[in-house]
Amino acid sequence: MGGFKTAHAGWLTLMSPPTSGLGSRARHDIVVKRPFQKVYPKGMPANMEFKIGRFAPKDESAKLFREANVLYWAKALLGLVYDFIDRAVAGASDPLPFDIPRVRFVEAGLALSYYQDNSKPASKVTSARACFLLEEVIDGRDEDFVKYIHNMDPNPLLDPDESGYDFALFLAFTQHVQYAKTGGLVFISDYQGNDKLLTDPQIMTHPSVSEQKDMFGGGNIEKAVSEFETRHICNHFCKWPGFELEEFGGEVA
Known part of the structure; x- marks a missing residue:
């Protein structure tokens, strides 16, 4: 259980894989x-033990469609970085003095389960009863799962003395590229996972991008974009x- 979602081990078999x-x-x-949402006993303080409450299907599907949309855009923005790197390396007179990590976001998809109205033909389902976000498994030990960059700080x-620091610097560099190539409009944040697979990103956008429509949810901290040039090192x-x-x-790290 994380701050906003529960995660469960499962398996997937598709009819047409x-x-x-x-x-x-x-x-x-x-x-x-x-x-999920935290449900506390009525009249009890918020620091008491809570139960896991699920959202109504309509709200649950809206939340997870937004999560899937964030992953979709994160994949595209990370791909933009690797295209930029490959073009720069191909056109440079000197070889790279360091290795470029190759990382990607998990494969993912949405699954909906439906109530079946027995009074109608079997081919016509009724309203959804639940929605699920299905993700590729990130192998490794729990301690190998790292949050490299938070959405409040680029x-x-x-x-510097911790394992994974150089990889975190690479991810900070990807933010710089995304910011520069989109004209200061957008970059990925909340980088977490390991050095091969990442999950649960956030998309940071300039206020002009969504016109107050909150395209990418509560994790989209617009101030992070407007302050990027002064805070990114x-x-x-x-x-x-x-x-x-x-x-x-500030100073070069």
């Missing part, structure tokens, strides 16, 4: 996620001349 990715084999191990959560990835990125922030 794809050739690769989520559901491409029978009994494909997955993570099944559902949003710099690594890890200290460039590191050795950002500073490589072949990338030709404008330097932001």
